[in-house]
Amino acid sequence: MRFGAAELGAILDEYLPKEATGLVVGVSGGTDSACLLSALAELRKLPVRAVHIDHGLQAASAALRAACAALCERFEIPLTVIEVTVDSAGESLEAAAREARYRAFALNLAPGECLLTAHHADDQAETLLLQLLRGAGVKGLSAMPVRRPLAGGWHLRPLLHLTRSDLQAYGKAHGLDGYEDPMNRDVRFDRVFLRTELWPKIIERWPGAAAALGRAARHAADAQHQLERAADGALVRLRDGAALSVAGLRVLPERERVNVLRRWLAETGIAAPSSARLAEGLRQTLTAHADHVPAVVWGEHALRRYRDRLFLTAAAIRPLDAQREWQMRSQSRLDLGAGLGTLCWVPRLGGFDPGRLPAALTVRRRSGGESLKTGVRARTQSVQHLCQAAGVLPWMRDVLPMIYAGEALIAIGDIWRDARWLTRRDEPGFECVWEGAPELY
Secondary structure: OOOOHHHHHHHHHHHOOOOOOEEEEEOOOOHHHHHHHHHHHHHOOOOEEEEEEEOOOOOOHHHHHHHHHHHHHHHOOOEEEEEOOOOOOOOOHHHHHHHHHHHHHHHHOOOOEEEEOOOOHHHHHHHHHHHHHOOOOHHHHOOOOOEEEEOOEEEEOOOOOOOHHHHHHHHHHOOOOOOOOHHHHOOOOHHHHHHHHHHHHHHHHOOOHHHHHHHHHHHHHHHHHHHHHHHHHHHHHHEEOOEEEHHHHHOOOHHHHHHHHHHHHHHOOOOOOOHHHHHHHHHHHHHOOOOOOOEEEEOOEEEEEEOOEEEEEEOOOOOOOOOEEEEOOOOOEEEOOOOOOEEEEEEEEOOEOHHHOOOEEEEEOOOOOOEEOOOOOOOOEEHHHHHHHHOOOHHHHHHOOEEEEOOEEEEEOOOEEOHHHEOOOOOEEEEEEEEOOOOOO
16 A cells, blocks of 8 residues: 555544644654654644653663654654653563553643554554453454544554555655664564564465454444443443442443443543453442442552442542641641642631630541530530541541641531631631542542
8 A cells, every 4th residue: 555645644634633733753763653754744734743762671772762863853853752661560561661651652742732653554453463362352352543532632543554564665765764673573572473473474374464453453443432332321320429329330231330330440541450350349349238348459449339339549548647737827728648638727707716726736637536516506426427427438537637726626627617616607717628628428
C-alpha cells in the first residue's frame, strides 16, 4: 500500500479531533517513527514536535537518542528527550517499560495535543496474537485502538492500516535509515520472539495474515463497544451517589455484573483485576452478612461494601498521621495531610466562643471512646453512635479530625460541634470549615 503525506493527511482528517491544537510524535530512533515524522514534516497540518523516551535499559540508549536528534534536526522539528526509570517488580520488563513510557508521554502532553505513534498492521497483529496467548477477553482482543484519550489530549495511531514493508518502502525512497534498537533482536522478550521466530512463518503460509488479524481486532473492538454501551445503560440504573447499588448488582447475571464493574473502573482510569479475581471478589462482597464490611483489594485500590452500596476506595486509608496544633483566630488554617483537606476558622454568629477557648487547639485522630453533646437539650452521644447514625463510611472514620480544647473534644471537622462551647445564635463566634474533605458518606 502506498504511503505518503497525502495518505497521512487523509487519515488525520478522519481521526484527528477537531479540538486538537498540536501533534506530538513519539520517536524511537527506528525507521517506523522516522517515516511518520517525515510525512508529518511534509504535511505541516498542525504544530509538530517530537518526544523520545530514554528508558535507560541498554548501552545503545545514547545511539538511539542521537538518531532521534539527527532526524528532528533534518526536518527542523523540536525534540524533547525524557529519561524514565523502569521498575519491573511484579511484571515483565516489556510491560514495565511500556507503562513508564506512556506515563511520561501523558505527563508531557499539553491540553489539546495529540500523541502520534508509528504502530502499524504488523504491530497490531503481534498484539492480538500475544493477547490470545494470554487468554485475554474481548477488550484485550481489540488490541490497539486507532484513537484513545490520553491525559488532556489524545493518542492516535494513524499507521495501523500499513504493513512494516509499506513503511520500509517509504523509508528507502526517502533515505530514512533508522537505528535499530538492539532489544528488538532479543528473543527473551515475547514480542521479539513472535516477530522474529514465528511471524515470518505465519506470513509465508498466510501472506494476508496482518490484514486478517487486523480485521479480527476490529470485530473484537466492535463487540467491546456493544458491551460498553450495555454497561453504560446498567450504570445509569445502578449509580447511588459515588457508589453503586448492591441490590441492583445482585440481580444482574454474573458476567454482566463483571462487565459493569469493569466499565465503572475504566471511567476512573483504574485497571481492574483479572476477571476471575473480580468475579470471586464480587461474589464474596455481595453475599457477606449485612453487618459485615467486605472488601476486594488489588494493588492500590479496593472495592468495599457498606449498607447495600459498593464503593471504590484506596486499598489503604491513611488517617491523620500526628497530633497538630491549630491557632484559634480568624482565617487560621491547618493542613491535615495528603487527601484529607484543610481546616479553617471563619467568623460566624452562633459559633465557638473564642473567649472560652485557649489560643491554640489540638487536632488528633480518633482513638475510641470519644463523645459529644451536639445540642443544648441533646444527650451526650458517643462518636461511634454519631457516625453510625449519620452513615459515615466505616473505613473513613479514622480520618475524622478530632478538635480538642485541652482534653475536651469540642468538634469533629465541620460535621459535629459540642453545644457547650458555642455562643448564643446572635452572638459572634468562630466556625470550623473543612475544605477539601474526602468522601465520608
